[in-house]
Amino acid sequence: MWTAILVTAVGCYLLKLAGLSVPESVLAHPTAQRVAGLLPAAMLAALVGVQTFADGPSLVVDARVVGVTAGAVALLLRAPFLVVVAVAAVTAALVRLI
Amino acid sequence: MRDSLAVGIATGAYGISFGAIGVATGLSVLQTCTLSVLVFTGASQFAFVGVVGAGGAPLAGAATALLLGSRNTLYGLRLTSLLNLRGARRLAGAQVVIDESTAMAVNRQDESHARLGFFTTGLAVFVLWNLATLAGALGGQALGDPRDLGFDAAVAAAFLALLWPQLTTRRSRVTALGAVGVAVLLVPVVPAGVPVLAAAGVAVVAGTLGRR
Incomplete structure (x- = not known):
């Protein structure tokens, strides 16, 4: 675990430093820019899906779906980050109590 | 300041x-x-x-x-x-x-x-x-x-909240939908952690195809 944490730390630092250090033309290619611009949306969307439906190697529909849906409603109502997360947690916890 | x-x-x-x-x-x-x-x-x-x-x-x-x-x-x-x-x-x-x-x-x-x-x-x-x-x-x-x-639901909601401001263009919304589909479908067939990495491929395809 510690190895992975340190790899992440060093790697993320080098990614930041690289941007400040390389000439602008290197990543100026429009396709590279577009792909890099879309990466966060793809990764985060995948994380939402996996975190909502995966239970080990199987896919399940459980209290998490209800919680995330409640969080999405909070987002539509322009709630701040902490509220969105709390709404999702409380909703899922309540569903499990029932 | x-x-x-x-x-x-x-x-x-x-x-x-x-x-x-x-x-x-x-x-x-x-x-x-x-x-x-x-x-x-x-x-x-x-x-x-x-x-x-x-x-x-x-x-x-x-x-x-x-x-x-x-x-x-x-x-x-x-x-x-x-x-x-x-x-x-x-x-x-x-x-x-x-x-x-x-x-x-x-x-x-x-x-x-x-x-x-x-x-x-x-x-x-x-x-x-x-x-x-x-x-x-x-x-x-x-x-x-x-x-x-x-x-566990809070973690998923945190990702959703981080994703939300990224969905400003049609291309990003299509990419996100594709990424969810690819990742979720891969969950039963590949080891944990791999589905999310594979979703990066969706960004590559979406960024390479099309001009807009």
Whole structure:
């Protein structure tokens, strides 16, 4: 675990430093820019899906779906980050109590 | 200066959730806080604990975090000409190349104002993010079984909240939908951690195809 944490730390630092250090033309290619611009949306969307439906190697529909849906409603109502997360947690916890 | 502090306080709220979620997914308080000090880029940190918490290999978590961290490289490219940093300043400044500090630097009229906005915001966010992580981690540790408290749903909602502001174009929305589909369908067939990495391929395809 510690190895992975340190790899992440060093790697993320080098990614930041690289941007400040390389000439602008290197990543100026429009396709590279577009792909890099879309990466966060793809990764985060995948994380939402996996975190909502995966239970080990199987896919399940459980209290998490209800919680995330409640969080999405909070987002539509322009709630701040902490509220969105709390709404999702409380909703899922309540569903499990029932 | 006041703007920088306000941004720092706002990100403190994410920090509390990160701390609580970090320990809920099985990391120690020290490991959670180390991520905030050394990695210091929110989405990557959430991704790391998300993959590891779902049973993925720690190195798969690291790879996901690095792919998400690549957007900071693009920020750096934009900042180079604005800030003109050299030597030790560049080495120190690199750690605080994040969403917030970039946003506060790009709208300034000259180099000294851009530097001031960049460094004060970066420092404010760094201090408050780390204090908030510690508070969240200690609080989360005191709470008990994370599943009973709905923390697994909270992690998913945190990713959704981070994703939300990215969905400004049709291309990004299509990419996100494709990525969810690919990742979820892969869950039963590949080891944990791999589905999220595979979703990066969707960004490559979506960014390469089409012109708009």
